[in-house]
Amino acid sequence: MFSLLPIQKIHDGLLPHYKGQVDVLRLDKVHTIVSGNKWFKLKYFLEAAKSGQFKSIATFGGAYSNHIIACAYAAKLSGLACLGIIRGEQPAALSPTLREARAHGMELIFVSRSDYKDKAGIQQAVDPNGTHYWIPEGGYGLLGTKGIRELYTATPIWTYTHIFMAVGTGTTLAGFIKGALPYQQITGVSVLKNAYSLKEEITALLTPQEIEKDWQLLENYHFGGYAKKTPALLDFMNICAKSVNLPLDFVYTAKAFFALDMELSQAALPPDAKPLFIHTGGLQGNQSLSDGIAGL
Numbered sequence: 029m030f031s032l033l034p035i036q037k038i039h040d041g042l043l044p045h046y047k048g049q050v051d052v053l054r055l056d057k058v059h060t061i062v063s064g065n066k067w068f069k070l071k072y073f074l075e076a077a078k079s080g081q082f083k084s085i086a087t088f089g090g091a092y093s094n095h096i097i098a099c100a101y102a103a104k105l106s107g108l109a110c111l112g113i114i115r116g117e118q119p120a121a122l123s124p125t126l127r128e129a130r131a132h133g134m135e136l137i138f139v140s141r142s143d144y145k146d147k148a149g150i151q152q153a154v155d156p157n158g159t160h161y162w163i164p165e166g167g168y169g170l171l172g173t174k175g176i177r178e179l180y181t182a183t184p185i186w187t188y189t190h191i192f193m194a195v196g197t198g199t200t201l202a203g204f205i206k207g208a209l210p211y212q213q214i215t216g217v218s219v220l221k222n223a224y225s226l227k228e229e230i231t232a233l234l235t236p237q238e239i240e241k242d243w244q245l246l247e248n249y250h251f252g253g254y255a256k257k258t259p260a261l262l263d264f265m266n267i268c269a270k271s272v273n274l275p276l277d278f279v280y281t282a283k284a285f286f287a288l289d290m291e292l293s294q295a296a297l298p299p300d301a302k303p304l305f306i307h308t309g310g311l312q313g314n315q316s317l318s319d320g321i322a323g324l
Protein backbone atom coordinates (compact mmCIF):
# COMPACT_ATOMS: atom_id res chain seq x y z
CA MET A 29 0.00 0.00 0.00
CA PHE A 30 2.87 2.39 0.79
CA SER A 31 5.66 2.66 -1.69
CA LEU A 32 9.08 4.25 -1.69
CA LEU A 33 9.13 7.83 -2.82
CA PRO A 34 9.85 7.82 -6.54
CA ILE A 35 11.70 10.65 -8.26
CA GLN A 36 10.68 11.20 -11.88
CA LYS A 37 13.21 12.80 -14.21
CA ILE A 38 11.83 15.21 -16.80
CA HIS A 39 14.53 15.49 -19.41
CA ASP A 40 15.76 18.58 -21.22
CA GLY A 41 13.39 20.20 -23.68
CA LEU A 42 10.12 18.56 -22.64
CA LEU A 43 8.51 21.54 -20.91
CA PRO A 44 6.92 24.45 -22.80
CA HIS A 45 9.25 27.16 -21.42
CA TYR A 46 12.06 25.90 -19.22
CA LYS A 47 14.42 23.82 -21.32
CA GLY A 48 16.54 22.19 -18.62
CA GLN A 49 15.96 19.05 -16.58
CA VAL A 50 13.56 18.98 -13.65
CA ASP A 51 13.15 16.17 -11.16
CA VAL A 52 9.78 15.55 -9.55
CA LEU A 53 9.30 14.01 -6.13
CA ARG A 54 6.11 12.03 -6.70
CA LEU A 55 4.43 12.24 -3.30
CA ASP A 56 1.21 11.49 -5.16
CA LYS A 57 2.47 7.91 -5.33
CA VAL A 58 2.92 7.52 -1.58
CA HIS A 59 -0.49 6.04 -1.06
CA THR A 60 -3.49 5.54 -3.24
CA ILE A 61 -5.89 7.49 -1.01
CA VAL A 62 -3.92 9.52 1.52
CA SER A 63 -2.07 11.05 -1.38
CA GLY A 64 0.79 13.47 -1.44
CA ASN A 65 1.75 15.79 1.34
CA LYS A 66 -1.32 14.93 3.45
CA TRP A 67 0.14 11.69 4.70
CA PHE A 68 3.19 13.50 6.09
CA LYS A 69 1.17 16.42 7.42
CA LEU A 70 -1.25 14.21 9.32
CA LYS A 71 1.27 11.87 10.91
CA TYR A 72 1.94 13.85 14.11
CA PHE A 73 -1.64 15.07 14.49
CA LEU A 74 -2.76 11.44 14.59
CA GLU A 75 -0.02 10.57 17.07
CA ALA A 76 -1.11 13.47 19.28
CA ALA A 77 -4.72 12.26 19.11
CA LYS A 78 -3.70 8.78 20.14
CA SER A 79 -1.30 9.80 22.88
CA GLY A 80 -4.02 12.11 24.24
CA GLN A 81 -6.35 9.06 24.47
CA PHE A 82 -8.81 10.53 21.97
CA LYS A 83 -11.06 8.07 20.19
CA SER A 84 -12.01 10.45 17.42
CA ILE A 85 -10.56 13.22 15.28
CA ALA A 86 -12.52 16.08 13.75
CA THR A 87 -11.59 18.55 11.05
CA PHE A 88 -12.87 21.05 8.46
CA GLY A 89 -12.92 21.12 4.66
CA GLY A 90 -14.76 21.61 1.38
CA ALA A 91 -16.63 19.08 -0.75
CA TYR A 92 -13.58 18.28 -2.90
CA SER A 93 -10.98 18.60 -0.18
CA ASN A 94 -7.92 16.36 -0.33
CA HIS A 95 -7.48 16.97 3.39
CA ILE A 96 -10.97 15.61 4.17
CA ILE A 97 -10.46 12.36 2.33
CA ALA A 98 -6.95 11.94 3.74
CA CYS A 99 -8.26 12.44 7.29
CA ALA A 100 -11.09 9.96 6.73
CA TYR A 101 -8.75 7.27 5.56
CA ALA A 102 -5.88 7.99 7.97
CA ALA A 103 -8.31 7.91 10.91
CA LYS A 104 -9.60 4.54 9.78
CA LEU A 105 -6.04 3.20 9.54
CA SER A 106 -5.30 4.52 13.03
CA GLY A 107 -8.45 3.03 14.55
CA LEU A 108 -9.94 6.46 15.25
CA ALA A 109 -13.44 7.71 14.49
CA CYS A 110 -13.63 10.80 12.31
CA LEU A 111 -15.91 13.79 11.97
CA GLY A 112 -15.80 16.16 9.00
CA ILE A 113 -17.27 19.67 9.13
CA ILE A 114 -18.06 20.41 5.49
CA ARG A 115 -18.34 23.93 4.03
CA GLY A 116 -21.75 24.61 2.45
CA GLU A 117 -25.24 23.16 2.68
CA GLN A 118 -25.66 19.44 2.06
CA PRO A 119 -26.15 18.94 -1.70
CA ALA A 120 -28.70 16.51 -3.17
CA ALA A 121 -25.84 14.35 -4.40
CA LEU A 122 -22.58 14.11 -2.49
CA SER A 123 -19.33 14.82 -4.33
CA PRO A 124 -17.17 11.76 -5.11
CA THR A 125 -14.74 12.99 -2.43
CA LEU A 126 -17.42 13.09 0.26
CA ARG A 127 -18.91 9.76 -0.80
CA GLU A 128 -15.51 8.19 -0.43
CA ALA A 129 -14.81 9.92 2.89
CA ARG A 130 -18.12 8.65 4.23
CA ALA A 131 -17.37 5.16 2.93
CA HIS A 132 -14.20 5.24 5.04
CA GLY A 133 -16.29 6.02 8.10
CA MET A 134 -16.22 9.81 8.29
CA GLU A 135 -19.34 11.36 9.76
CA LEU A 136 -20.25 14.51 7.81
CA ILE A 137 -21.78 17.68 9.23
CA PHE A 138 -22.65 20.40 6.71
CA VAL A 139 -22.55 24.06 7.71
CA SER A 140 -23.46 27.11 5.68
CA ARG A 141 -20.64 29.08 4.09
CA SER A 142 -21.19 31.98 6.47
CA ASP A 143 -21.27 29.82 9.60
CA TYR A 144 -18.20 27.95 8.38
CA LYS A 145 -16.04 31.03 8.91
CA ASP A 146 -16.42 30.71 12.68
CA LYS A 147 -14.39 27.55 13.29
CA ALA A 148 -14.12 28.06 17.04
CA GLY A 149 -17.89 28.56 17.29
CA ILE A 150 -18.57 25.35 15.36
CA GLN A 151 -16.13 23.41 17.49
CA GLN A 152 -17.80 24.69 20.65
CA ALA A 153 -21.28 23.82 19.37
CA VAL A 154 -20.42 20.39 17.97
CA ASP A 155 -18.05 19.24 20.68
CA PRO A 156 -18.74 21.11 23.94
CA ASN A 157 -17.03 18.44 26.04
CA GLY A 158 -13.87 18.21 23.94
CA THR A 159 -14.21 14.55 23.04
CA HIS A 160 -12.68 14.95 19.56
CA TYR A 161 -9.07 15.79 18.72
CA TRP A 162 -9.47 18.75 16.36
CA ILE A 163 -7.11 19.01 13.42
CA PRO A 164 -7.03 22.52 11.89
CA GLU A 165 -8.41 22.97 8.36
CA GLY A 166 -5.88 21.79 5.81
CA GLY A 167 -3.66 20.31 8.56
CA TYR A 168 -2.17 23.75 9.26
CA GLY A 169 0.28 23.87 12.14
CA LEU A 170 3.66 22.96 13.58
CA LEU A 171 2.71 19.30 13.92
CA GLY A 172 2.11 19.30 10.17
CA THR A 173 5.54 20.81 9.45
CA LYS A 174 7.18 18.15 11.60
CA GLY A 175 5.94 15.34 9.39
CA ILE A 176 6.90 17.22 6.20
CA ARG A 177 10.40 17.84 7.47
CA GLU A 178 10.97 14.10 7.68
CA LEU A 179 11.01 14.06 3.89
CA TYR A 180 14.55 15.39 4.17
CA THR A 181 15.67 12.11 5.67
CA ALA A 182 13.42 9.91 3.53
CA THR A 183 14.60 11.28 0.16
CA PRO A 184 17.76 12.85 -1.34
CA ILE A 185 16.33 16.39 -1.18
CA TRP A 186 19.78 17.64 -0.13
CA THR A 187 21.00 17.12 -3.71
CA TYR A 188 18.67 19.83 -5.11
CA THR A 189 19.14 23.59 -5.29
CA HIS A 190 15.74 25.03 -6.33
CA ILE A 191 12.63 23.45 -4.81
CA PHE A 192 9.07 24.37 -5.86
CA MET A 193 5.71 23.36 -4.43
CA ALA A 194 2.06 24.42 -4.25
CA VAL A 195 0.83 26.34 -1.20
CA GLY A 196 -2.59 26.14 0.44
CA THR A 197 -2.10 26.72 4.16
CA GLY A 198 1.69 26.95 3.76
CA THR A 199 2.37 24.13 6.21
CA THR A 200 4.22 22.06 3.61
CA LEU A 201 6.26 25.08 2.52
CA ALA A 202 7.14 25.87 6.15
CA GLY A 203 8.29 22.27 6.65
CA PHE A 204 10.60 22.57 3.65
CA ILE A 205 11.95 25.93 4.81
CA LYS A 206 12.75 24.36 8.18
CA GLY A 207 14.70 21.60 6.49
CA ALA A 208 16.35 23.81 3.85
CA LEU A 209 20.13 23.73 3.50
CA PRO A 210 22.18 26.92 2.92
CA TYR A 211 22.50 26.39 -0.85
CA GLN A 212 18.78 25.73 -1.38
CA GLN A 213 16.07 28.15 -2.46
CA ILE A 214 12.53 27.12 -1.51
CA THR A 215 9.64 28.52 -3.58
CA GLY A 216 5.99 28.20 -2.66
CA VAL A 217 3.28 28.94 -5.24
CA SER A 218 0.04 30.19 -3.73
CA VAL A 219 -3.13 28.73 -5.27
CA LEU A 220 -5.22 31.34 -3.47
CA LYS A 221 -6.14 34.84 -4.61
CA ASN A 222 -5.96 37.76 -2.19
CA ALA A 223 -4.76 35.58 0.66
CA TYR A 224 -3.53 38.60 2.56
CA SER A 225 -2.62 36.75 5.73
CA LEU A 226 -0.94 33.76 4.07
CA LYS A 227 2.61 35.03 4.43
CA GLU A 228 1.98 35.82 8.07
CA GLU A 229 0.54 32.35 8.64
CA ILE A 230 3.65 30.83 7.10
CA THR A 231 6.09 32.92 9.12
CA ALA A 232 4.09 32.08 12.26
CA LEU A 233 5.32 28.51 11.78
CA LEU A 234 8.98 29.60 11.47
CA THR A 235 11.66 30.71 13.92
CA PRO A 236 13.41 34.07 13.30
CA GLN A 237 16.42 32.15 11.89
CA GLU A 238 14.20 30.13 9.55
CA ILE A 239 12.47 33.29 8.30
CA GLU A 240 15.90 34.55 7.15
CA LYS A 241 16.51 31.51 4.94
CA ASP A 242 16.26 31.73 1.13
CA TRP A 243 12.55 31.25 0.40
CA GLN A 244 9.78 33.03 -1.45
CA LEU A 245 6.02 32.90 -1.90
CA LEU A 246 4.76 33.54 -5.46
CA GLU A 247 1.23 34.93 -5.53
CA ASN A 248 0.61 35.48 -9.25
CA TYR A 249 -0.14 31.94 -10.37
CA HIS A 250 -3.62 31.38 -8.88
CA PHE A 251 -5.37 31.44 -12.31
CA GLY A 252 -8.32 33.36 -10.91
CA GLY A 253 -8.40 31.90 -7.42
CA TYR A 254 -8.78 28.71 -5.46
CA ALA A 255 -10.06 25.83 -7.63
CA LYS A 256 -10.48 28.21 -10.58
CA LYS A 257 -9.06 27.20 -13.93
CA THR A 258 -8.44 28.67 -17.38
CA PRO A 259 -8.03 27.01 -20.80
CA ALA A 260 -4.29 27.78 -20.59
CA LEU A 261 -4.04 25.85 -17.34
CA LEU A 262 -5.94 22.88 -18.75
CA ASP A 263 -3.75 22.93 -21.87
CA PHE A 264 -0.67 22.86 -19.69
CA MET A 265 -2.09 19.92 -17.70
CA ASN A 266 -2.76 18.04 -20.89
CA ILE A 267 0.76 18.64 -22.20
CA CYS A 268 2.21 17.41 -18.91
CA ALA A 269 -0.04 14.35 -18.80
CA LYS A 270 0.52 13.33 -22.41
CA SER A 271 4.03 14.45 -23.39
CA VAL A 272 5.79 14.49 -20.03
CA ASN A 273 3.92 11.62 -18.41
CA LEU A 274 3.25 13.77 -15.36
CA PRO A 275 -0.38 13.87 -14.16
CA LEU A 276 -1.25 17.08 -12.29
CA ASP A 277 -4.34 18.28 -10.44
CA PHE A 278 -5.93 21.57 -11.44
CA VAL A 279 -6.30 22.97 -7.92
CA TYR A 280 -2.70 22.76 -6.70
CA THR A 281 0.03 21.00 -8.61
CA ALA A 282 -0.76 22.24 -12.13
CA LYS A 283 -0.53 25.87 -10.98
CA ALA A 284 2.70 25.28 -9.08
CA PHE A 285 4.33 23.36 -11.91
CA PHE A 286 3.26 26.03 -14.39
CA ALA A 287 4.96 28.57 -12.12
CA LEU A 288 8.13 26.48 -12.05
CA ASP A 289 8.18 26.28 -15.86
CA MET A 290 7.78 30.07 -16.19
CA GLU A 291 10.07 31.12 -13.36
CA LEU A 292 12.96 28.81 -14.21
CA SER A 293 12.78 29.82 -17.87
CA GLN A 294 13.29 33.46 -16.81
CA ALA A 295 15.87 32.87 -14.11
CA ALA A 296 19.62 33.07 -14.58
CA LEU A 297 20.31 29.66 -13.08
CA PRO A 298 23.88 28.66 -12.24
CA PRO A 299 25.14 25.72 -14.34
CA ASP A 300 25.03 23.37 -11.37
CA ALA A 301 21.40 24.20 -10.50
CA LYS A 302 19.24 21.15 -9.85
CA PRO A 303 15.55 21.97 -9.65
CA LEU A 304 13.05 19.74 -7.86
CA PHE A 305 9.27 19.92 -8.00
CA ILE A 306 7.32 18.46 -5.09
CA HIS A 307 4.24 16.73 -6.50
CA THR A 308 1.96 17.10 -3.51
CA GLY A 309 -0.74 14.78 -4.88
CA GLY A 310 -4.39 15.77 -5.06
CA LEU A 311 -5.22 13.94 -8.27
CA GLN A 312 -8.53 12.79 -6.79
CA GLY A 313 -9.65 16.44 -7.00
CA ASN A 314 -9.77 16.11 -10.80
CA GLN A 315 -12.98 14.14 -10.30
CA SER A 316 -14.76 17.48 -10.29
CA LEU A 317 -13.66 18.16 -13.88
CA SER A 318 -15.95 16.98 -16.60
CA ASP A 319 -14.77 13.80 -18.25
CA GLY A 320 -11.87 14.03 -20.59
CA ILE A 321 -10.76 17.58 -19.85
CA ALA A 322 -7.58 16.79 -18.00
CA GLY A 323 -6.51 13.95 -20.23
CA LEU A 324 -5.96 11.78 -17.18
Ligand SMILES: *Cc1c(COP(=O)(O)O)cnc(C)c1O
Nearest residue numbers: 196197198199200280308309310
Ligand atom coordinates in the same frame (compact mmCIF):
# COMPACT_ATOMS: atom_id res chain seq x y z
C1 LIG B 1 -3.34 20.26 0.62
C2 LIG B 1 -2.54 20.35 -0.63
C3 LIG B 1 -1.55 21.32 -0.81
C4 LIG B 1 -1.31 22.43 0.15
O1 LIG B 1 -0.53 22.09 1.25
P1 LIG B 1 -0.34 23.14 2.40
O2 LIG B 1 0.58 22.46 3.35
O3 LIG B 1 -1.68 23.39 3.02
O4 LIG B 1 0.21 24.39 1.85
C5 LIG B 1 -0.80 21.28 -1.97
N1 LIG B 1 -1.02 20.35 -2.92
C6 LIG B 1 -1.98 19.42 -2.79
C7 LIG B 1 -2.21 18.48 -3.87
C8 LIG B 1 -2.77 19.39 -1.64
O5 LIG B 1 -3.74 18.48 -1.54
